[in-house]
Every structure is written in C-alpha cells, then in structure tokens.
Amino acid sequence: MKIPQISSRLDKVPASPIRKLVPFASSAKKKGVKVYHLNIGDPDIKTPEVMIEVLKNWTRNPVGYGQSQGEPDFLTSLERYYAKIGFGFIETKDIQVTTGGSEAISMALFAVCEKGDEVIVFEPFYTNYNSYAAVNSVKLVPVGTDGSTGFHLPRKSEIEDKITGKTKAILICNPSNPTGTVYTKEEMDVLIDIAKRHGLFIISDEVYREFVYDGKKHTSILEYMEDMPEQVILLDSLSKRYSLCGARLGMLVSLNRGVMEGVLRIAQGRLSSGLIDQAMAAKLTEVKDSYFEKIHKEYQSRRDVLYKGLKSIPGVFLEKPEGAFYTIVRLPVKNSEHFCQWLLTDFRLNNETVMIAPAAGFYATPGLGGNEVRIAYVLNVRDLTKAIEILKRALVEYKG
Ligand SMILES: Cc1ncc(COP(=O)(O)O)c(C=O)c1O
Missing domain, CATH: 3.90.1150.10 (Aspartate Aminotransferase, domain 1)
Known part of the structure; x- marks a missing residue:
C-alpha cells in the first residue's frame, strides 16, 4: 500500500x-x-465593560457569517479610531478586518511576495513571522540589532547590504515584540528612505502602538502612508489594546488598491471573521x-x-x-x-x-x-x- x-x-x-x-x-x-x-x-x-455588555445582551440567532471585509459597524468604528489618533485620511475601504493581527501578517506576506522572495526583518523579531514566512514560502532576511543599544537599528549601510534582487519588503514591529524598542522618527525616516530608493514595501506591525513609556513618542507608519500610498502596509490588532486576545480581531490597512482588492479575495475565501467578536469590538469608540x-x-x-x-x-x-x-x-x-x-x-x-x-x-x-x-x-x-x-x-x- x-x-x-x-x-x-x-x-x-x-x-x-x-x-x-x-x-x-x-x-x-x-x-x-x-x-x-x-x-x-x-x-x-x-476587557472594557462596554464590550462585555454586548456578549451579555446578545440576541441575534442564528449566529451567521459576517461580511468578508469586516462588519460595517466595526469598520466605521475603526475609521473613527484612526481619525482620532490623527489619521483621518483612512477610510473603511482602506481597512481589511482580519482574524487576529496574525492573519494580517500572513495576508501581507502573501500579498507582496512571490515564492522565495525575501523580506528584511530586524533580529530578534516577533517569532510568529517565522511561521507565516514558512507558510507563504517567503525568506526572512535578518539584520542584527544589539541589546546594548536597546536593539535600535544598525547603520543604514548594514540594512542596505542585505537587499538583493529578491527583496520585496522591510517588515518592522514598532513598538517591538520581543525587545520593547520604539523606533525614533530618525530611524523611521531611514527605513522610508531605503524603501523609496529600492522600491520596497514597508510593512509595519503596530499592535502595541499605545504602549510607549517615559513620554517617548511613537512614529507610526501611517505618518508616511499618504506620501507613498503604494508601498505602505499597516498591520494592527485589537488583542492588546483592549485586552481582546480571544476575540481574534486585527486589521490590514493600506492605500494600495491592488493589495486591498487582493486581500479581500483571500478574505472571501475564508468567508468572514467572527461576528460576535466584531459586534463587541465595534464598541471601541465608546471606550473612555x-x-x-x-x-x-x-x-x-x-x-x-x-x-x-x-x-x-x-x-x-x-x-x-x-x-x-x-x-x-x-x-x-x-x-x-x-x-x-x-x-x-x-x-x-x-x-x-x-x-x-x-x-x-x-x-x-x-x-x-x-x-x-x-x-x-x-x-x-x-x-x-x-x-x-x-x-x-x-x-x-x-x-x-
Ligand atoms: C508583534 C505582534 N504582532 C501580531 C500579533 C498577533 O496578535 P493577534 O493575532 O492576537 O492579533 C502579536 C501577538 O502577540 C504580536 O505580538
């Protein structure tokens, strides 16, 4: 046999x-x-009580599928969230709701890479990038950072040295899991300059955006998005921000229409993210x-x-x-x-x-x-x- x-x-x-x-x-x-x-x-x-209340008062029966891009109420709440933090240019059409930020990582890698393409990451990096790189047959190319400098970025030339004909993107996590590093505006400018000069996507995982200490300022990739709409992809999640890990909700945000239309087709293939989860999360605008x-x-x-x-x-x-x-x-x-x-x-x-x-x-x-x-x-x-x-x-x- x-x-x-x-x-x-x-x-x-x-x-x-x-x-x-x-x-x-x-x-x-x-x-x-x-x-x-x-x-x-x-x-x-x-988890914020306004979200828990949705669970307590749930009446919709049967619990059906949601929309593939995300539930309209939730998408509107997200649009308002981004406007509140200073990025009013983001519209619901620029947001794909994902089943956790985890799915957004996978979708982004699939969206920008052919099999065998390379993505630059700063080492140490969020371990599950390894999982999704493997699933999508993408090669992560690590650039070393040093604990004694708080794992901040090395010289620009050290990053550029890793770029080959197969490099498609730079993937950062800011603030960083696992190092806690918050990249400065100057560091972000360097990455943006590299992405522009070499024609790369820049994918920024900002699931810890609000968790920045000692009065430091977080520089979001969203600050650069309008200037380079085709190249920037934001990965986001509600898991940490609202202690909603079990609700499994994240977002992929981009102004690149090809990326957004493509990830929607992937989303259609997996039907929808959780309906109840999104109903809870739609209350995010009511969180004080x-x-x-x-x-x-x-x-x-x-x-x-x-x-x-x-x-x-x-x-x-x-x-x-x-x-x-x-x-x-x-x-x-x-x-x-x-x-x-x-x-x-x-x-x-x-x-x-x-x-x-x-x-x-x-x-x-x-x-x-x-x-x-x-x-x-x-x-x-x-x-x-x-x-x-x-x-x-x-x-x-x-x-x-
Ligand atoms: C850096 C980073 N990105 C993405 C995720 C994915 O989170 P989730 O799938 O719960 O949204 C995590 C979870 O720990 C994370 O630390």
Missing part, C-alpha cells in the same frame, strides 16, 4: 517558542503547581480615554518592577524596554530552552514556578538567542514580583 507523504513545506514551519513548552506547564498544573505565565502576551487587564490612561500607567509600573528586579540578579542582562510589554533577557545559562523547560518540570518555590519563552525562536540566524529568554510583563505587580523571585532562586539552583 502506498502511503501519502505530508509536504516538506510543513516540516519547515517551526513550533512557536511561546507555546511549545505548554505541555510541561499543563503537567505541572495537574500536579497542583502554580505557574506564573510570563511566556505569552495575554494580558490580565480586564481613562481606560487607556489606567492601563498605560499599569504597564509602565510593571515594566519598572521587572527591570529593577531582573537587573538585581547576578549575571542577568537586559535593557530597559521603551514600549510594548516584553523584554529580551540574557541569562547566565548555556541553553535557555533547557532552563525554561527545567523551570516547569523540576523547579518549585513554595510549589510555584514560572513559564518564560526561550529566545532562539525570535531569531532567524542559527545559534543566536540560545542564552536568552523573552519575558512578557502581563501580570500584576504582586505576581510579577513573585515570578522574579522564583527566577532568581531558580538561577542559583540551576546547573546547566
């Missing part, structure tokens, strides 16, 4: 470092161990500014607690993150993946442990990130303090 082979492309899709240790965490929990989750950006902050002011303050104090706590651990190195809610941390271990697994399988402090993500999967260059982890500061200060204490004690005990 002839047995069918699965595709070799499937083998190229990596496991996510954020989730691959979950079975070890589940097994620890089954034994009654409390696990502090610093491995994933799934905030413990409450005080909601953001509160969470912004909260994340900044979490960032401060984490930075101070980790800095005090011998052999640990990190830069103060400027935005988002992540940081890359170098640990005094040889193999951070082994350490992360050991925390779940072997280490306990008062029957508690912590889950963090090994950082190698946030790199495309083999061998990098092997002694680093990515930490998400998505827990309240009390839990975060406990988690730091656990890490500190674990590093003393760990023999690896």
